[in-house]
Structure formats: structure tokens, C-alpha cells
Amino acid sequence: MTVQDPSPFPGSQPSQVAFHRSELNVILSLYGRMVAAGEWRDYGISCLRDAAVFSVFRRTAEHPLYRIEKRPKLRNRQGQYCVVGMDGQILKRGHDLRAVLRVLERKLIRVVE
Template identity: 80%
Template structure:
């Protein structure tokens, strides 16, 4: 049979767009993640790269819903900000243009857990 190649392999076809975290962004997120694991607060994570959003989900246990989601939404770059931290209940805890600034909401929780 003469099967057609997938769209992404056809000459001149553009691959489907996907939002992803860059290396610098992952370094910042994983640095915080490592400190929270050392404090006993977090135990697992998952990363999703979707069409409109990249999500770094943080879990206390693997089988649970995520405690927090760190999202990158390029479409909101000029509006509310590219990054957001979302709680377990879906509430936006912090939104902004700078990843380190947005992650401070989680660093405050690290300081409380260490004291």
C-alpha cells in the first residue's frame, strides 16, 4: 500500500506548534523543586508541553492531583503575564512576566516549612 507520511514529515509542512519550557526556565523551576524536596514538601513532578501551554505540575504523592501547577502561556505575554502559579483548587496564586518573581509565592511556603 502507498501510505502518506505523517503531516510533520511532509516537505514544506510546518510541525504542529508546542509550548515548552526553555533550559533556563527549567533550571529556575528545578532549583526550587530540589529545595522543596529537601524540605520534605514535594515528592514528584510532571511536565506537559501542549499547544497553548507548558505545565510543570508538582505532587506530594504520585497518585494525587498536583499541589501546584507552574504554567507558561505565551498568548498572555502582553496581557497578564507569561507565567502563573496555580493552586490545587485552580486558584491563580501569582501571575507575572518574570518566572523568578512568580515563583516567590512558593518560596514563601518553603521558608514557613523550614522554620
């Protein structure tokens, strides 16, 4: 049995990167808890050529508080997932999405205390 490449050009890279449903489930679970805590209010998803970005906002009209990025080209180096703060500083990077998102879950624990 042969597996066919779904892209029109065999061996080519996909035209854009997107989050898989299982990745979105993990991200939206954290998002829901932060909304319930009153910390976050809105989000946006961008699917770009080299990265997928989930941006989190406190209010709709401002810059994102955090960006959760997926960059498949970094998969074999530092890890394809990272959390970027409002100032552009990378807060956490790694291969496992749940482990990377723990940096934001710590902020949820402080809010609840």
C-alpha cells in the same frame, strides 16, 4: 544574511509550547529545595499546544499541589507565567518567572522555621 524560519510553514505558531532550559533551571532549583524540605515528591511536565505545565505532587497518585504554567499568548497582557493552586485558584501571575515563583518560596520559609 537572512534568517530562515525553522517551521515548515512560515509565520505559523509552534505546534506545542515548552519550557526553555533556563526556565527549567529556575523551576528545578525550587523543586530541589522543596524536595529536600520534604514537601514535594514528584513532578510532571506537559507540553500542550497553548501552554507548558510543570505540575508538582506530594505523592505520585494524587492531584498536583501546584501547577507552574507558561502561556505565551498572555505575554503582552498579564504575563506568561502563573502558579495555580490545587483548587484551580491563580496564586501569582507575571512576566518574570522568578518573581512568580516567590509565592512558593514563602511556603519553603515557613517549612524551615
